Structures are given as structure tokens and as C-alpha cells.
Amino acid sequence: MVSRVIPVDLFDLVIFGGTGDLARRKILPGLYRRFLDGQIPEDSRIIAAARSEMDDAGYRDMIREAIVEFVSKDKQDKTCIEKFLSRLAYVQVDATGTDGWDELAEKMRDGVVRAFYFSVGPSLFGAIAERLHAYHIADEDSRIVVEKPFGHDLATARALNQTLAEHFDETQIYRIDHYLGKETVQNLMAVRFANMLFEPLWNARNIDHIQITVAETVGVGGRGGYYDKSGAMRDMVQNHLMQLLCLIAMEPPYAFEPDAVRDEKLKVIRALDPVEPDDIVRGQYGAGEGGTSYLDDVENRDSRTESYIAMKLHVANWRWKGTPFYLRTGKRLRARTSEIAIVFKDPPHSIFGDQETHKSNVLVIRLQPNEGMNLKVTIKEPGPGGMRLVEVPLDMSFKEALGPDAEDIPDAYERLIMDVIRGNQTLFMRGDEIEASWAWTDPIIEGWEARGDRPVSYDPGSSGPEDALMLMHKDGRRWREVKV
Numbered sequence: 001m002v003s004r005v006i007p008v009d010l011f012d013l014v015i016f017g018g019t020g021d022l023a024r025r026k027i028l029p030g031l032y033r034r035f036l037d038g039q040i041p042e043d044s045r046i047i048a049a050a051r052s053e054m055d056d057a058g059y060r061d062m063i064r065e066a067i068v069e070f071v072s073k074d075k076q077d078k079t080c081i082e083k084f085l086s087r088l089a090y091v092q093v094d095a096t097g098t099d100g101w102d103e104l105a106e107k108m109r110d111g112v113v114r115a116f117y118f119s120v121g122p123s124l125f126g127a128i129a130e131r132l133h134a135y136h137i138a139d140e141d142s143r144i145v146v147e148k149p150f151g152h153d154l155a156t157a158r159a160l161n162q163t164l165a166e167h168f169d170e171t172q173i174y175r176i177d178h179y180l181g182k183e184t185v186q187n188l189m190a191v192r193f194a195n196m197l198f199e200p201l202w203n204a205r206n207i208d209h210i211q212i213t214v215a216e217t218v219g220v221g222g223r224g225g226y227y228d229k230s231g232a233m234r235d236m237v238q239n240h241l242m243q244l245l246c247l248i249a250m251e252p253p254y255a256f257e258p259d260a261v262r263d264e265k266l267k268v269i270r271a272l273d274p275v276e277p278d279d280i281v282r283g284q285y286g287a288g289e290g291g292t293s294y295l296d297d298v299e300n301r302d303s304r305t306e307s308y309i310a311m312k313l314h315v316a317n318w319r320w321k322g323t324p325f326y327l328r329t330g331k332r333l334r335a336r337t338s339e340i341a342i343v344f345k346d347p348p349h350s351i352f353g354d355q356e357t358h359k360s361n362v363l364v365i366r367l368q369p370n371e372g373m374n375l376k377v378t379i380k381e382p383g384p385g386g387m388r389l390v391e392v393p394l395d396m397s398f399k400e401a402l403g404p405d406a407e408d409i410p411d412a413y414e415r416l417i418m419d420v421i422r423g424n425q426t427l428f429m430r431g432d433e434i435e436a437s438w439a440w441t442d443p444i445i446e447g448w449e450a451r452g453d454r455p456v457s458y459d460p461g462s463s464g465p466e467d468a469l470m471l472m473h474k475d476g477r478r479w480r481e482v483k484v
């Protein structure tokens, strides 16, 4: 098969926090896979900058181990791993001091793309950005990549934006939301805007409601300190689920270009109605199924932080008036499943009498596992016995439909880092988008803090709290079953 991978330009990528968990689990293994695929020019360089005392050889050993641990066995090619490792260097840098910066400056080459990945806590963003300029390491073509959490609320997100803006233009800032790098998430745009079939029906006249589910089986063990200060609302809804909602609800952008897409997403966030307290269910997992409870995991017996949230939202504009969006996400649930379900309305009149004609069409876009699409349609049940209706799925797994090309879908991080090198911001969040999202999130969180609301408990391995079922039942609807 002819490779369809197009190599990116030659680059020097500096990873601040290059010895951290994200770098070892995602960034470096992802870069290795792109290297293996021939997408990274051999002369490109990856320079890890961190506080620990280490030399190039020590860093290469660390990343060799990370590749063995986090890259699938069939992709562990010894020669290629060593070639990749030879592209790595390490510089010991004091982010808030002076040590190491001159050395880093000396390593940068002219005439190649310079990118700086801030895989560090947001409290260091300002100090690093400032030094990149003070030591002439960054220039006006350089790109910086920043991770979530991008702020804890509107005020902190705004302050971060201002800090970065002092040193970099918005066109140089790549704020990562890794959900935007997922194959199916991008496919949402292809499905909507490259087909004539769906868009004419994509509105409140034809769609009864939309469900977005991101269910995880893992708990918060190991990240309790961070998670307990965030909860599902800040950790998942404000960013990942919000991005999914935007891609479903937005108007067609005039082009698949960064600001055209991001302008439309921003309009959706700004059109969100405030959420009524009765339209939110927060949950916390208890102990069971061989696991500890949330309270034990975060070592805080009084925690009121939610590990599960379900909510009903309204996008107040012409297209969506009257079509609710139901969102749910949580940890320690029955299965790891993420999907978007577009539930269409019933036909306005049944010509088949009062037999079950209420089986509505549902378009399901599966994000994980087994990326694909499923459209439920009603047909006649085969055989004699008159006109009996039956619901059947038109099911498509991308892997089955596209064969080997879809076998090897790059991880979200790989794709996004390559986009940084290409200078394409389409799949990154703009500063105003993040601020708008916090502006919508803040009053909701402030509301439950002011009322002293406590999350309800749910059984691990279940599909979440009972109250979340009621959120739908009271509207005469129900959640789709999360398949194991």
C-alpha cells in the first residue's frame, strides 16, 4: 500500500516538562509513531527541558522505556527506535530562574519550525513564555502548545490568556483539547458538511433531542489531588463535551479553516442558556467491584466534588429552539463508551395505524471504542402476516468499511502535534472560546457551591446515579443503554 503520510517541515520541538507523565505516556510515544510512519523528517529534533539533573543519554533511556511501555508491540522496531532516540536531547532548565536558558538558546537552529510544548502546570506558563523571548529562543513564527486545564474558572483563564498574549500572538498559541484530535470527532464535521443527507434535517424541526455520553471505567486513583479540585464539570464538560456539543450544533463554517470553524463554535457557546439546578445531576462513586470509593481515592471524606454529571442544555438560537441536549460523563461506570446520539422525531402521521410507529430514527456516532456510525431505521418485518414494522441498524464500523487505512488511526495527540508543526490551528481552541465556555460554566458551579449541594452516590460498574435516569424520564425520554 502506498503511504499517504505527508512529511511535515523540519522542526525543533522543545517540550517543557519533558520528563513528566504526559510526555512519557502520550507525547513521546506519539512522536515515535509519527517518526516510524515517515511523517517526521529525520533531521528534526526533540529537546526535553525539565528541572531534573539528567543528560541526553539518561533521557533517551527514559524514553526508550516509555516506548516499550506505551507503544504497541507490533510498532516497536529496534532500529527505528534508536534512530528516533538519536533525535532527542535534554536540557536542564530552571523555569523561573536563569539556569539552562542559554544552553537551550544555543541548541535552536535557524530555518526550521520552532515549537514549544508547555507540558507543565499553568503557574509556569508566564515564566517560560517570558524567558523564551528574553533569551531569543522564540521568534515571531514560533508556536507554543498549552495543555488543559486552561484555568479553573473565567478569571484564571482570562489571566492565562493575558499572560500568553504578552509574549505571543493568538496565531502562535495552540490550546490543546485532545478530543478535537480524535478521528470520529473530526468525522462529525465530515458527516455534517460533506453529505447532503443530514444537514437539511439537522435542526429542531426534525430532531427530538441529542445525547452525548462519555463514560469511563477508570476511577480517579492517582490523580485525586488534581481531580478533587476540578470534578467532572471542569475536567470534562467545560472542555471535551463542550467541544463535541459545538461541532454538533454549529452552523456550517464558510471553510474548514481555523477562524471560520472557531467563530461558529464560539457562537454556539454564547447561545447556551443558563442551566436550571433541576436539570443537573451530580454523582460520586461509592466503593465496590473491587475498587475503593471516590472519597477514599481523593483522600477527602468531606469532598463534594462530582465524579459523574448529567445535565440538560438548551442552545438558544433558531436552529435548536426546543431541542434539548443531554450530556453525561462519569468515572467508574459500566463500560468505556463515548457516543453522540441524534434522536430524530417521529413521523408526523402514521399511515400504519397504531402499531409501534414511534420507533424514531437515531443516528449514533461512536467515538470509542470501535469508531463508527449507526443509523436506526424502521422497515417492514420480512414475511407474511401483514405490515409489521421493525427497527434495524445500518451499522458501519470505520475499520470494517475502510480496511487497513482505518486500522491504524493515529492517537489524538499525534495528529494534533503534527498540526502544530504544519501551523494549522483548526483543531485548537481559541482564547475567546475558552473564556466563553468558562463564562457559562462558572455560574453553574457557583450555584451548587452556594446551595451546598452534595453529589449523590452511585454504584461503581453501574450506568450512573438513578437520578440521572429521572432527568430524562421527566421529559418522557430515556438514555440509550451504554453497551458493555
Ligand code: BG6
Pocket: 216, 235
Ligand atoms: C482528560 C481528563 O482530559 O480526558 C481525564 O482529564 C479523562 O479525566 C480523559 O479520563 C479522557 O480521555 P479519553 O481520550 O480517554 O476519552
